Amino acid sequence: FVTAIPVRDEPTTPAWASFACALIRHDILREIGVLDPGFFLYFDDPDYCRRVRRAGHTVLNVPEARVVHLRGKSNPAKELMRQKKRRPWYHYASRTRYYAKHSGRLGLLAANLCWTTGHAIALLRRLLGGKEAPACEREARDIWTNFWRPMAMPERGQDG
Template sequence: MTTTKTSPSTASLSVVVLNYNSFELTIDLLRSLAEHELVDWMSVIVVDNNSPNDSYQEIKNAVASNRWDAWCRIVKSEQNGGFSAGNNLALVETTSTHVILLNSDTLVEAPSLTRLSQIADEQPDAAIFSPRLQWADGTAQNSCFRFFRPLTELVNAAGSGPITRLFPAATVPWETDGQGGHLACEPDWVSFACVLIRREVIEQIGLMDDDFFMYYEDIDFCRRARNAGYLIRHVPDTKVVHLRGGSSPVKSLQTQRKRRPRYYYAARARYYAKHFGRFGLFRANCFWLLGRGIAFCREAGGRRPPHACEAEWKDIWINFWNPLTGRHR
């Protein structure tokens, strides 16, 4: 493929890749971009979030040896400020019409990013677009959602079919196409594992909130965008492979019901306090306790395995008194 030198400040499409301790995944992602995307359309900025391993140098060497420097450059953060702060470091350096945030644990198997940009040009009534996320075998992942609200905590903690059916608006996962993916839709928020954001949204509502170290930052950004009148659109005929687990253990810990890191609960507390006030956070925690009580009764009867993560009853209260200050309390 013939590549054309593009500058991150002038390219029509900028792709931001955040790396933390996952240089092998990031290099594989860059290779997939080189093979399948029209790289003269876009520039790529890789932000290394102060990885303690040799990520920065390894990625730098790969870019140089593969001659990807015509369209890719690397920025090293002086600290690991988290997902929002790392992406913001690149966002402030771009002025392109469209920006795509792309996790390091993704792969592109077709020109889906440039196609997503074309669709955004064709549909100016929406400002945030998401592709279909899928596993390497093509199985779809759930990537479209409803907003978390205090009552959501009851639904999630109870893990009960009747409770879920009683409060459908508080159920986070969006309706699927029957195979785990989604039809074309306008959800409340979408996964930021891969998302296209129109420049005008950033100019109007600002950057991502970097007081979210990790988790809930995508919900917060989408909520702010929707409050400003922007639509969010899911485009299932554009596809990106999402391997998951590149830099955070939260999902695997949740699956194993082990204790999740403090930054997860700090982000949860900030989200509820920011959008529902401290009383909203209090209601969310109380709804969680009620749901946990329902689940515990079922567990005590031997009808189901433990549903909550270790120490979750305690962790949800850690940031209650200062939910909007600090990120690792």
């Protein structure tokens, strides 16, 4: 994902936009439906934007709109990531659901193998005197959360 939208003066059409503040036309809600309830806090906004674009509509970022978003108040994931602590189970369950939903099981496998390869390279660089690996605690295991049942609804207590 490209997560940082370049700041521009004019409206842009990004692949997805954060739903921290979003307006959705009623006709699009009728056509596409609501957010997929199988996602919990993560990947629901890129999933919905992808569905909007597949239906032939546009996702628009309007820089004139202003909102104050008090990040991280609904869950601790951003702070945990900054501290390299283990992220909540639902982050990985939603990640798995997103890749399986939009790229199939093979796409999910490819995403996980690419992440694992990058992680192995980062660990090797660290052993050779480079900077600390960027992954959170147990992330190498956690990215495989729900791999065998990727479309399962998130269930509490999967954090092992």
